Amino acid sequence: MNKTAHRIYLSLLSIIVLLAFAAIANKGYTYYKLGIEDRFFHADHILLKPSGIWGHGMGIIGSLFMILGVLLYMFRKRYRIFSRIGILKHWLEFHIFLCTLGPVLVLFHTSFKFGGIVAISFWSMVAVFLSGIIGRFIYIQIPRTIEGRELSLNEVRDLAGDISNTLTSTIGLDEESLKIIVNAAKPKAQLQSGNFITRYFNKKAENRKTLATVKAIMDKNNLPKAQRLQVINLVKNEWSLNRRIERLVLMQNLFKYWHVAHLPFALVMLVIMIIHVAVTIVFGYRWIF
C-alpha cells in the first residue's frame, strides 16, 4: 500500500466509525435522552431497547466486531503461517477500527443503562478501550521497521551515523583528540541517578563541561569556523541520539507493563459478555434467529 492508499484506508475507517456514531445517535437521540419509565411510550422503544431488533442487533454485531478485531490481530501477530498477509501495522489499524466500532455499537445496545453484572463487562470494555489509546501512544514512540517489528537498541544505534568515523574522515582529527571528543559525548552512567529535576540539571552541567572540552580540543587543532560548527553539531546529534535511546528503553518497559493491563481487561469483558449472552438466551432472547 503506498502512502496515498494508506491515507485513504485510514480516512475510510475513521469515516465509517464517525458516520455509524452520528447515524445511530441521530436516530435514537429522542429515545436515549428519555428517563427509563418514559422510554416505554416512545415510538422506537421496540427497536432501540437492548432486546429490540436494533438494540439487540447492535449488541451482537458490536461484540462480534470486537472479537474479530482481537482474533485477527493476535493470529496475524503470533502465528507464522499468517505472517505474509499484509503489514502488521495495517492489521493493528484494523484492530483499532473494529475495536472502536464494536464498543460504539455496544454502547448504543446498552441504551445508556448499565445495570446488573454485565455492567462489569461494559466498564471493562471502556477500560480496555481507554488503555488502548494510551498503548497506541506508547506504540508509536518505539521505532519500528516498515512492517511494524520493534527495532532493537543496536538497530537504532546503527541508524545514526558513527561520530568517530565522521570526525576522522571529514575533519581529519588526530587519534588523541578524537578519543577525548568521543568519550566526552558518551552518556555518563552517574547521570542516571537521582530524581527527574536533579538529573536534568546534572545533565545540563555535564553538557556544558563537554562543550568546553571539545572547544579546547578544537582550539588546540586550530580548526576553521566551518569545521568547528560541524564538530559541535556532531556532538549535539550524539546527545539527541542518547536521549532517544534512553526514551526508547523507558517506552519499551512501559509497553511491557501496558500489555499486562490491556489483556486482562479484555478477558474480563469477554468472560462476563459470554455469561450475559448465555443468560439472555436462557431467557428466550434470540434476535432474528
Ligand code: HEM
Ligand atoms: C460487551 C458486550 C455487551 C455488553 C457490555 C452488554 C451490556 C448490556 C447491558 C448494560 C444491558 C442492559 C441491562 C439492563 O437492562 O439493565 C444489556 C441488555 C441486553 N443484552 Fe447485552 N451486552 C453485550 C453484548 C450482548 C450480546 C452479544 C447479546 C446477544 C447475543 C446481548 C443481549 C442482550 C439482551 C437480549 C439484553 C436485554 C435483556 C433484558 O432486557 O432483560 N448483549 N446488555
Ligand code: HEM
Ligand atoms: C474493546 C476494545 C479492545 C479490545 C478488546 C482490545 C484487545 C486487545 C488485545 C487482546 C490485544 C493483544 C494483546 C497482546 O498481544 O498481548 C491488543 C493489542 C493492542 N491494542 Fe487493543 N483492544 C481494544 C481496543 C483498542 C483500541 C481502541 C486501541 C487504540 C486506540 C488499541 C490498541 C492496541 C495496541 C497498540 C495493541 C498492541 C499491539 C502490539 O503490541 O503489537 N486497542 N488489544
